[in-house]
Amino acid sequence: MRFKKALSLMTVTALICGSLVGCSSSKDSSGGSASGDVTVDIFQFKVETQEALQAAAKKYEESHGGVKINIETIGGGNDYGAGLRTKFQSGQEPTIFNVGGPQDVEDWASKLEDLSDQPWVNQAFEGTLGSVTTDEGIFGMPFAQEGYGFIYNKQIFEKAGIKPEEITTLAKLEEAIKILDSKKSELGIEAVMSLPAKEKWVTGLHLLNVALGNEFASGKEAYEAKKLEFKYSDQLKKILDLQAEYSYMPDGTKASLNSVDYAMQTEQKFATGKVAMIQMGNWTYQAISGVNEEIGNNLGILPMPLEGVNEDSIPVGIPMYWSINKDKSDEEKAAAKDFLNWLYTSDEGKEMVINDFNFIPAFKGYEDESLQPKDPLSAAVLQYSNDGKTMPWVFMGYPSGWGENVVGADIQKYLDGSMSWEELVKHAQDTWEDERK
Known part of the structure; x- marks a missing residue:
């Protein structure tokens, strides 16, 4: 989405x-x-x-x-x-x-x-x-049904000696990212990741859902909630900071992440092999394979590990x-x-x-074999679902426009240094409650 x-x-x-x-x-x-x-x-x-x-x-x-x-x-x-x-x-x-x-x-x-x-x-x-x-x-x-997580280039991971099946926690993910970062020249990549912070739906809907998809059981429960506890805000910060630290920065500053859009992230950087990972979903297969069919056929999805909670799962909805x-x-x-x-x-x-x-x-x-997903990303999402390693999509239960226009916009301010994380969390809680009155 x-x-x-x-x-x-x-x-x-x-x-x-x-x-x-x-x-x-x-x-x-x-x-x-x-x-x-x-x-x-x-x-x-x-x-x-x-x-x-x-x-x-x-x-x-x-x-x-x-x-x-x-x-x-x-x-x-x-x-x-x-x-x-x-x-x-x-x-x-x-x-x-x-x-x-x-x-x-x-x-x-x-x-x-x-x-x-x-x-x-x-x-x-x-x-x-x-x-x-x-x-x-x-x-x-x-x-x-769709699912998202950290899409990765299997060829780059193999060249770096990383076993993706072992990445089931935030600590393991961070370890793999540091290995990739240390081998950028050898791997021919500009950065480990690419975060399109310009796309407020990526941060304010999908990334935020990693926290709220574990706070609420469903979109309907989120829709009916009068208050936002934001109980996993600290864990969410760790996932965002990890992406920001190791993502491609157009001018070398985190503030410039706010100029990175979907096309730059997915088509210009990932699909050309210039980064090894992106936060995105199975819907990107056609765009990636359209640019580079070889990369498109060598894709996998890693979990979006909320530390201590659902660390081996991806959001599916x-x-x-x-x-x-x-x-x-x-x-x-x-x-x-x-x-x-x-x-x-x-x-x-x-x-x-x-x-x-x-x-x-x-x-x-x-159910027929001929109707099973053919592309690697859809197959991976289906496997996560079959294994029960999923968290729900609840962002459609957010107040209208709140995820993108409030949290997505505030994440941009956090990245450019004009808002603290504590201020972001408080603003999210206050505006949620105001919208629910």
Whole structure:
């Protein structure tokens, strides 16, 4: 996630719009009729899968005559939430859009169609719908499962003589980082890591989640919490300081970490072999392999070790949900529901979800060997999940904008020296409580 919000990526400063037109006819897979001239406008956040989504839409159009699907994508370095608000305020309301969890469900309640009657609901894995479920219904369809941690270059680790399977604690991680740092010239790297502090979703959502994902059991619990204890703030500081100390600094100062964005971190530094590790998730596979296929095929994920708590685990969760605009015509809503159901439950759609989107599905029905994740990062996330070495994603339960605009911004101040860690923690607690009043 970018999501997200955050969440998402690949020459990430672009706003990309594509429209697709198809032909022929077919009865829709949900049992209703998607025939007739109907246009479905999709406004979505996941930049790295926009081409795959466009291809899926085209394939759907070819077998569903009269349906046209327009796709507009904004994410990565751009604020999806702000973009979505602009779309609605301008009167260009999409048919399908994305929500992240309890806070978004509350914020967009007047626009969300109840999806409780959709055929995919009973196929969703346990726990994946809780963040978008209220007494009134189910208001989102899971994108996929995603996980993040410290992505590493296996070739560099092997050359340095480091065994990643032994890195299961913060102390072991720090030891490995120091070895890499001592061998930079030999390994041909500029720095051990790259921290994109310009991307406040990386720090204020994902990094912060390592602490709050162990304070709260779920996004819903975080959403309902009136106060933030921030019980693991000291441990979080250690993870941030470790990254900052050993990350690429454009001008040699920690303040310059605030100028590093996703593209510089992932595509310019990591994907070119100039750094050995980055904090990022399985969604980056396509961007990395697009720059350097050899590096893309030699990736692994290390834990995000919160000292003394879940040191061998990574955060795993649902990055975003598909939602449908309740104010659209019945024909548009029927076509939108049918497209989403087709994408995730038809044989043709499932093959694309795995092989083109590189998703880890959040639904049953993908047990066949041919539908197992092919890229190394998704396979690694799935292995962490199977081993029970995960912590929840709770950042979608933060107050609206709080993670990025408060904590993410304050981490930038901490890095440039204008705010102490103690001040950051106090400000986080106070603003959380103010937002919950």
